[in-house]
Amino acid sequence: MFGTGLLKGLGVTMKHFAETFIDDRKPMPSRYADSIQLEHGRRIIDQPITQEGLLTIQYPEEKRLLPERFRYIPMLLWDTEKGEDRCTACGICAKVCPPQCIWIVRDSDENGKPVTRPAEFFIDAAVCMSCSFCVEFCPFDAIKMNHDYELAVYDRYPQLVYDKEELTVPLEYYAAMWPEQFAAEQEALRKAEEEERAKAEAKAKAAEAKAKAGKSADKPKRTPEEIEAMKQKAAARSAAAKEKAAGGADASDKASSDTGDDAAKKARLEELKRKAAERAKQRKQSEG
Numbered sequence: 001m002f003g004t005g006l007l008k009g010l011g012v013t014m015k016h017f018a019e020t021f022i023d024d025r026k027p028m029p030s031r032y033a034d035s036i037q038l039e040h041g042r043r044i045i046d047q048p049i050t051q052e053g054l055l056t057i058q059y060p061e062e063k064r065l066l067p068e069r070f071r072y073i074p075m076l077l078w079d080t081e082k083g084e085d086r087c088t089a090c091g092i093c094a095k096v097c098p099p100q101c102i103w104i105v106r107d108s109d110e111n112g113k114p115v116t117r118p119a120e121f122f123i124d125a126a127v128c129m130s131c132s133f134c135v136e137f138c139p140f141d142a143i144k145m146n147h148d149y150e151l152a153v154y155d156r157y158p159q160l161v162y163d164k165e166e167l168t169v170p171l172e173y174y175a176a177m178w179p180e181q182f183a184a185e186q187e188a189l190r191k192a193e194e195e196e197r198a199k200a201e202a203k204a205k206a207a208e209a210k211a212k213a214g215k216s217a218d219k220p221k222r223t224p225e226e227i228e229a230m231k232q233k234a235a236a237r238s239a240a241a242k243e244k245a246a247g248g249a250d251a252s253d254k255a256s257s258d259t260g261d262d263a264a265k266k267a268r269l270e271e272l273k274r275k276a277a278e279r280a281k282q283r284k285q286s287e288g
């Protein structure tokens, strides 16, 4: 029938109106059940998905509780523990940013040598489209999406071009804003560090084993038994040499004794010669 759909739609609207009207008569309407009451009548409303009726939030006194994955403009993280920027000025985020709204100037040391930290970091918030590509591609978890969406200003330039100081937040701020993601990242970081440590230990052990193997290769390849046998052989050789030396001494004694015998023989011969000459003289005298 003509107009049935229209009547159904109006019926749904009337139903929501009635539910909200009844709900609003209660001392604590259901839309405020899980809300967080702030100072000066301000509230953060956590709207349940089962909520029925018309939900009007009295912004700016009332605000919706933002889900963790809500994203607006990027922020740079300052590692409070290490006392340094996480950003290394690698420039990847600037390269992947679709509307090209990131500018980075790398810092340098006193000698003019580039260092791994940004001297300047700008994001044009008026151009940023909150795509989060910069966050996805950052290899150092240095850039994350901020929840802060109340950025209204009178002039676009320079107020909406955020510099490094305006973009930088401490790690604790990010941890409070993105608790689940932060915990997951810390866990991944811990695992990566453990793996790195295990690899370093394994490498050190391998190097130690290699050094030991090198030392043992330098050593003579003889067993203690072989060394003992060699010692015994050397002792036997030296004993034999001593014996030989003693034998030589005996021979020289003998030689010397031989020399003494010859002299006696010579003396005796001389005596005999003298006696023979004396007899020959006596014979001549007796013949004469």
Ligand code: SF4
Binding pocket: 086, 087, 088, 089, 090, 091, 092, 093, 094, 104, 137, 138, 139, 140, 141, 142, 143
């Ligand atoms: S925020 Fe990340 S990707 Fe961008 S320059 Fe810094 S370290 Fe590189």
Ligand code: SF4
Binding pocket: 074, 096, 097, 098, 099, 100, 101, 102, 123, 127, 128, 129, 130, 131, 132, 133, 134, 135
């Ligand atoms: S969120 Fe997207 S548009 Fe905004 S700075 Fe990052 S990459 Fe660029």
